[in-house]
Amino acid sequence: xxxxxxxxxxxxxxxxxxxxxxxxxxxxxxxxxxxxxxxxxxxxxxxxxxxxxxxxxxxxxxxxxxxxxxxxxxxxxxxxxxxxxxxxxxxxxxxxxxxxxxxxxxxxxxxxxxxxxxxxxxxxxxxxxxxxxxxxxxxxxxxxxxxxxxxxxxxxxxxxxxxxxxxxxxxxxxxxxxxxxxxxxxxxxxxxxxxxxxxxxxxxxxxxxxxxxxxxxxxxxxxxxxxxxxxxxxxxxxxxx
Amino acid sequence: xxxxxxxxxxxxxxxxxxxxxxxxxxxxxxxxxxxxxxxxxxxxxxxxxxxxxxxxxxxxxxxxxxxxxxxxxxxxxxxxxxxxxxxxxxxxxxxxxxxxxxxxxxxxxxxxxxxxxxxxxxxxxxxxxxxxxxxxxxxxxxxxxxxxxxxxxxxxxxxxxxxxxxxxxxxxxxxxxxxxxxxxxxxxxxxxxxxxxxxxxxxxxxxxxxxxxxxxxxxxxxxxxxxxxxxxxxxxxxxxxxxxxxxxxxxxxxxxxxxxxxxxxxxxxxxxxxxxxxx
Numbered sequence: 001x002x003x004x005x006x007x008x009x010x011x012x013x014x015x016x017x018x019x020x021x022x023x024x025x026x027x028x029x030x031x032x033x034x035x036x037x038x039x040x041x042x043x044x045x046x047x048x049x050x051x052x053x054x055x056x057x058x059x060x061x062x063x064x065x066x067x068x069x070x071x072x073x074x075x076x077x078x079x080x081x082x083x084x085x086x087x088x089x090x091x092x093x094x095x096x097x098x099x100x101x102x103x104x105x106x107x108x109x110x111x112x113x114x115x116x117x118x119x120x121x122x123x124x125x126x127x128x129x130x131x132x133x134x135x136x137x138x139x140x141x142x143x144x145x146x147x148x149x150x151x152x153x154x155x156x157x158x159x160x161x162x163x164x165x166x167x168x169x170x171x172x173x174x175x176x177x178x179x180x181x182x183x184x185x186x187x188x189x190x191x192x193x194x195x196x197x198x199x200x201x202x203x204x205x206x207x208x209x210x211x212x213x214x215x216x217x218x219x220x221x222x223x224x225x226x227x228x229x230x231x232x233x234x235x236x237x238x239x240x241x
Numbered sequence: 242x243x244x245x246x247x248x249x250x251x252x253x254x255x256x257x258x259x260x261x262x263x264x265x266x267x268x269x270x271x272x273x274x275x276x277x278x279x280x281x282x283x284x285x286x287x288x289x290x291x292x293x294x295x296x297x298x299x300x301x302x303x304x305x306x307x308x309x310x311x312x313x314x315x316x317x318x319x320x321x322x323x324x325x326x327x328x329x330x331x332x333x334x335x336x337x338x339x340x341x342x343x344x345x346x347x348x349x350x351x352x353x354x355x356x357x358x359x360x361x362x363x364x365x366x367x368x369x370x371x372x373x374x375x376x377x378x379x380x381x382x383x384x385x386x387x388x389x390x391x392x393x394x395x396x397x398x399x400x401x402x403x404x405x406x407x408x409x410x411x412x413x414x415x416x417x418x419x420x421x422x423x424x425x426x427x428x429x430x431x432x433x434x435x436x437x438x439x440x441x442x443x444x445x446x447x448x449x450x451x452x453x454x455x456x457x458x459x460x461x462x463x464x465x466x467x468x469x470x471x472x473x474x475x476x477x478x479x480x481x482x483x484x485x486x487x488x489x490x491x492x493x494x495x496x497x498x499x500x501x502x503x504x505x506x507x508x509x510x511x512x513x514x515x516x517x518x519x520x
Contacts, residue, residue: 174411
């Protein structure tokens with residue numbers, strides 16, 4: 001890997017390693033936006049260029065640009081991963097799975113397959129290839145192992161959609177992503193409470209402002225990379241297709 | 242009509258021109274870049290172009306950012322006060338996981354209220370004051386704070402409706418990255434709550450047909466009083482793609498409706514919550 005390929009990754013990691021958008025950071029972002037807004041309002045009245053100084057949107061939070069096809073493919077990758085995982089889970093349930101758990105996991109599987117096929121159809125020839133995944137680190141006979149992985153996939157899915165939505169250009173795609181992310185959040189809460197009662201929205205995912213995770217692609221890719229057989233390229237994100 | 246009162250209250254907020262201007266996301270960012278490059282004399286031209294684009298294009302941009310946030314704040318007042326009442330009513334919510342779960346939800350709704358108030362103020366707006374609420378919804382749910390099953394039903398309806406309400410506002414705040422992201426971060430918390438409350442209802446009613454997700458336009462047994470809150474959830478076509486049996490996979494109508502939650506417009510939401518609002 002060339003050095004120039006490494007630098008942006010490092011930079012992204014530093015900026016986004018903390019998944020929470022903390023109050024101070026949030027207000028700082030808003031503040032900068034407000035400066036820009038004030039600047040422009042003033043500008044319309046005085047036509048002064050001085051109002052523009054300092055009026056920049058915080059590039060550290062929202063500086064990375066992806067096009068809509070890249071973003072849909074990113075979602076497609078995540079949905080492929082989830083669907084493949086639940087197909088494995090439901091092909092051979094962990095020991096001790098109750099009939100209710102089996103029924104719910106089969107429903108979740110069908111949701112994820114539907115999401116996957118939705119993106120596949122929407123992307124058509126622009127879609128990434130069907131991926132092979134490496135689930136060797138998961139013991140599919142063990143409840144804790146399966147549900148822990150499930151929790152990771154669902155929480156990561158929520159954080160990924162929340163963290164990339166700002167970059168979507170098409171309002172239609174934004175709404176579609178919104179329609180899916182709340183279902184992932186429903187899954188996440190259900191799975192979390194199966195694992196650990198009352199963890200449906202605990203403080204590992206919800207911050208002191210009552211906000212859920214929003215993660216940048218780099219963080220998401222790190223979380224899912226143990227299961228990927230082809231590593232995403234952050235430049236031609238997610239893959240060079 | 243209460244609905245109109247709220248609406249006119251919301252519309253009294255000063256329309257914020259810069260929110261309209263920035264109907265195309267990123268234009269603010271582009272503008273700041275242009276500002277550095279373009280000669281001072283060219284600025285009026287650039288600005289008039291932006292205004293034209295702002296007013297000429299997006300008919301959706303009829304709400305300013307702070308109007309949207311005040312709308313959200315009203316819903317959070319409703320939820321926050323509902324759960325404060327519920328948690329503080331002795332004997333209503335069974336002790337243990339149910340009560341502890343509702344304490345978590347109550348805390349989140351309070352945090353959302355504070356967060357939205359702070360954000361509206363930071364954007365130069367004025368946070369709306371809380372309306373007075375009637376949680377019986379004009380007598381539709383007379384036992385809401387004496388019967389746990391009724392409390393669960395109202396709770397489920399408020400959470401599912403909250404999810405739909407935030408989803409419906411996404412495109413109204415699309416031009417502001419920070420606000421859009423925060424709104425979605427609240428949106429998925431409401432969805433987690435909805436899932437949890439539905440699981441509680443399922444256990445309480447010993448009814449496995451009450452799922453953590455929304456099936457078709459079903460109220461999950463609550464009945465006709467909340468049918469409007471679920472209308473439209475039976476949608477099976479997304480971006481023109483039929484999800485039922487998509488690509489030959491065995492995806493039923495139930496699956497297809499469950500795996501996409503549907504948005505509600507501002508007017509639809511205000512209409513649905515108006516029975517809960519006294520003044």
